[in-house]
Amino acid sequence: MDHPAAHSSPPRRARDAVLAVALAGALLIVVGGGSIRGQGEEMRPGLQRDVVVAIGEPAGWVADRLPFDDAVHEATAFLSPDEDLGGGRGFAGRGEGGVPPVRAADFGRAPAPSLPRPPRRLRTLLATGDSLVAPLDAELARRLAGDGVRTVRDAHVGTGLSKSELLDWGKLSRRQAASVDPDAVVVFIGANDGFDMTTASGRTVVCCGTAWAVEYAQRARAMMDVYRRRGAGAVYWLTVPMPRGRRAEVARVVNRALRVAAAPYRRDVRIVDLAARFTPGERYRDALRVGGRRRVVREPDGIHLNALGAELAADAVLAALRRDFR
Numbered sequence: 001m002d003h004p005a006a007h008s009s010p011p012r013r014a015r016d017a018v019l020a021v022a023l024a025g026a027l028l029i030v031v032g033g034g035s036i037r038g039q040g041e042e043m044r045p046g047l048q049r050d051v052v053v054a055i056g057e058p059a060g061w062v063a064d065r066l067p068f069d070d071a072v073h074e075a076t077a078f079l080s081p082d083e084d085l086g087g088g089r090g091f092a093g094r095g096e097g098g099v100p101p102v103r104a105a106d107f108g109r110a111p112a113p114s115l116p117r118p119p120r121r122l123r124t125l126l127a128t129g130d131s132l133v134a135p136l137d138a139e140l141a142r143r144l145a146g147d148g149v150r151t152v153r154d155a156h157v158g159t160g161l162s163k164s165e166l167l168d169w170g171k172l173s174r175r176q177a178a179s180v181d182p183d184a185v186v187v188f189i190g191a192n193d194g195f196d197m198t199t200a201s202g203r204t205v206v207c208c209g210t211a212w213a214v215e216y217a218q219r220a221r222a223m224m225d226v227y228r229r230r231g232a233g234a235v236y237w238l239t240v241p242m243p244r245g246r247r248a249e250v251a252r253v254v255n256r257a258l259r260v261a262a263a264p265y266r267r268d269v270r271i272v273d274l275a276a277r278f279t280p281g282e283r284y285r286d287a288l289r290v291g292g293r294r295r296v297v298r299e300p301d302g303i304h305l306n307a308l309g310a311e312l313a314a315d316a317v318l319a320a321l322r323r324d325f326r
Contacts, residue, residue, distance in 0.1 A: 085167050085168055085175070090168035090171035091164075091168070091170035091200070091219050099221055099225045100221070102217040102218045102260060104210050104211075104214055106214075106217070107213060107260055109263075111259045111263065114270055115266045115267040116323075117234060117268070117324045119324070119326050120183070120324075121183075121325065121326050122147070122183050122184060122321065122325035123149065124149070124181065124182045124183050124184075125149055125152070125182060125184050125185075126176060126182035126184070126185045126186070127140055127151060127153050127185075127186045128154040128176060128185065128187055128188075128189075129156075130156060130157055130158065130160060130188075130190070130192055131191055131304060132190065132191050132238075132240065133153075133155045133187075133189070134157075135305075135310045136186075136188060136305065136310045136313050136317070137151070137155060138153065139310045139311055140186065152182065154176060154180075159192060160192040160193040160194075160195065161189065161216060161220060161223075162194060162195040162197050162207070162212075162219075163195045164197075169219070169223060170223070173222075173226045174226050177229055182227075183232075183233055183325070184233060184234045184324075185227040185233060185235050186236045186238070187223070187227070187237045188238040188240075188274075188313075190255075191243070191303050193207075193216070193254055194208065194247065197212065197215045197216070199211075199215050208249055208252075213253050213256065213257045216253070216254060217261040220257060221262075224237065224265055228265055231267070231268055233268070234268055234270070234324050235265070236272050236320055237258055237261075237269065237270070238271075238272045238313070239258060239274050239275040240255055240274070241275050241277070241278035241279045242279035242283065242284045243284065243303045244286075244303070245302060247303070248284060270324075272316050277312065277313075277316060278297060278298075284302065286298040288312075297309035
């Protein structure tokens with residue numbers, strides 16, 4: 001016999017389910033479209049990222065023009081215990097507190113050779129940067145694990161030194177140095193740079209002229225000083241292999257700025273020249289001769305290193321580490 005309760009609710013139809021999903025999707029776009037876009041920007045290159053970005057860009061555009069996204073963020077801010085690392089003010093006061101200011105004339109000088117460090121044991125390594133640092137960070141962790149080295153991997157995809165509103169590397173570098181206390185820091189960043197920057201005096205500088213290069217070098221120098229921890233740590237900052245297309249000009253300026261930035265810290269900061277390794281002559285190439293034959297070392301996006309490229313980059317980083325650490 002049929003139980004009366006079985007007929008107490010109206011029957012559900014497929015159209016109702018479709019309508020419910022559509023309403024949920026519309027609500028998500030209205031209150032969280034920016035989050036979808038941000039999540040897509042932080043994913044590794046590939047089909048899944050392309051799909052999320054394709055949805056997230058228009059969703060973010062809609063959310064930017066409505067007040068609900070900000071309201072939800074403010075209402076739920078108490079749920080996130082993380083320190084505020086955005087705002088673009090982390091580099092304020094640079095040039096003070098022992099960090100020498102960068103001058104335009106510094107770009108016309110040949111870089112001085114690095115100075116040796118007293119040999120010591122490597123216990124903790126921090127590998128950080130934007131999407132460029134993956135999968136290099138995993139390769140370094142795998143190779144160093146047998147030597148008892150603790151590797152802390154802290155990639156922040158979609159960020160950059162010239163892109164400080166969502167994540168400010170001036171703030172983040174200080175938090176990393178304090179929380180990780182690393183003996184060595186490997187930094188690989190620059191895939192997303194090229195944005196306008198505001199100097200300490202309030203002037204806006206546009207990529208990629210001399211003023212922009214000076215500001216970029218000043219920001220990198222401030223981070224280098226934080227990571228070296230008054231000589232207690234060593235910094236290994238990797239140059240950016242030339243990307244394919246128009247972004248190559250940004251990479252050229254970034255790499256020159258890094259060499260200028262490291263000039264005062266010849267004992268503690270090493271510039272590991274991956275640009276010369278992967279793109280000699282500052283010319284993009286997706287394959288190199290490895291083991292007697294040509295092998296692809298770049299991802300299809302023309303920016304990132306693939307797994308083999310990460311292995312070659314790890315060789316260069318470990319060679320630099322071995323010169324300073326037991």
